[in-house]
Amino acid sequence: MTNLIALDWGTSSLRAARLADDGLVLEERSLPRGILTVAPGGFPQVFEEICGDWMHAADALALICGMAGSRQGWVEAAYCACPAGFADVATRLTWVEPGRIAMVPGLTCDNEGVPDVIRGEETQIFGALELLGLDEATLVLPGTHSKWARVTAGRIARFSTFMTGEFYALLRQHSILARTMPDVDGDLDEAAFERGVGHALHSSTLLHSAFSARTLALFGRLPADALPSYLSGLVIGEELGAQHLAGGEDVVVIGSEALTRRYELALRLLGITAQRAGSEATWRGLRAIASTLRSGR
């Protein structure tokens, strides 16, 4: 385990870390080489670029999670069905180079006859569970496509995807709502954000509530500078409203500081406490998967 090389290779970014046995991050690197920037056949070269030197160690093991394991990635790692825990994922690795480089599979889950998928988030979830010492939890990974997961007995029982960040970007940039907004988002206006969350929680659907960002502007009831924060509250409020969370419940939020702050504010309006886990969760998750391989190597 001395030379575990952990890679988080997503759609738009690539991060790598060299980890010590105790999980300490010895060195960290990143490149703007998400899989969308890599031509077919180009993955070995980018891999060499980010961690070729680290791989010279005789016992080096690279574990890769994220979209690099998708059909558009380096090597396709078939989805693992839910419920799934560390061990399930660890036994379903797809080896790019036997014993040296492996791809962590994503998960699939059946939501009333419709499949849902995650790739990379399963590793963050496993890591967050370890970091927080939990084996029962409701977790959210906010982003372009937010993922909500329910963990029971240490395994991901089910999850579902919400296109929250993407809807925000579409409405912010391409919809009629953009016309009354400033060109660039300013700092978060917490009051406007919370007003948006509150309105979404009492509204039937975002198709309707989103229009309030237009009428409140038209009637001078919300200044233009506050509209992006208000709209962010509308989409996040819509996402939270769909979770049917019980007041008093904790939710683990895994994400960037800025997004975590928004979810924390929104959850508070529902009487729910957020526990935080950051990007370190990915390294911790990969280390946990690697530890199950120790006996087999």
Place this chain on the structure above:
Amino acid sequence: MTNLIALDWGTSSLRAARLADDGLVLEERSLPRGILTVAPGGFPQVFEEICGDWMHAADALALICGMAGSRQGWVEAAYCACPAGFADVATRLTWVEPGRIAMVPGLTCDNEGVPDVIRGEETQIFGALELLGLDEATLVLPGTHSKWARVTAGRIARFSTFMTGEFYALLRQHSILARTMPDVDGDLDEAAFERGVGHALHSSTLLHSAFSARTLALFGRLPADALPSYLSGLVIGEELGAQHLAGGEDVVVIGSEALTRRYELALRLLGITAQRAGSEATWRGLRAIASTLRSGR
């Protein structure tokens, strides 16, 4: 009343008709001169272009509904508050040229502290009520921004806006879902459309259900050609689900043949019958408003 000239002047189109006393359309014209194409100050010239010759008659009266009465239009006609009927609107006309050219006001309505607005649809609703002989009805005007209205005792009691057509266009053109879709929509695939409606009706929010258009494609469970129809079903199903309609209720659908067909299919899944009214509703509504002016001229 002999020379009523009716204009429907919207954001992206301009239609005009010369109507006989009995409502017969004597002549109809249209120009691609929606208000977005008209520079400030340019409205009289476009008006002259579409119906200047009709206005030569001594007793000509032009009634204009739609966005031409908005702040970005020719002359702003202040909103009339709900509940509002024919008579309320007729007494609140804004005269561009006294006794000759008038603008029909739009309506505003307070939905739990948030204002909502319509401009032009009020006239279509009044017209449809006359055409169908109704004074109690639930009506929908599908489109970029669908409007749902509840009429009691011949007056529009309340209404709300759903950005259904705009969400469809955003998701169809700019979202990740566009990547697995054909460049151009084909004919409506009714089975895929109804599958989308059904999924939306059982889903918590479009933020989640929209992602099914991606996963069903990824897993080969829906052919690419069927995806636009499926997505259309998702957004329309989301809109219908928010109305809490009672089975057995009738809904009046005012719109184009193609959109009306979609709403008819979707409403049928809820056990609801659609009554249709087409573009003739606008002329009928303007005639009804004009008829209240007869005594005063």
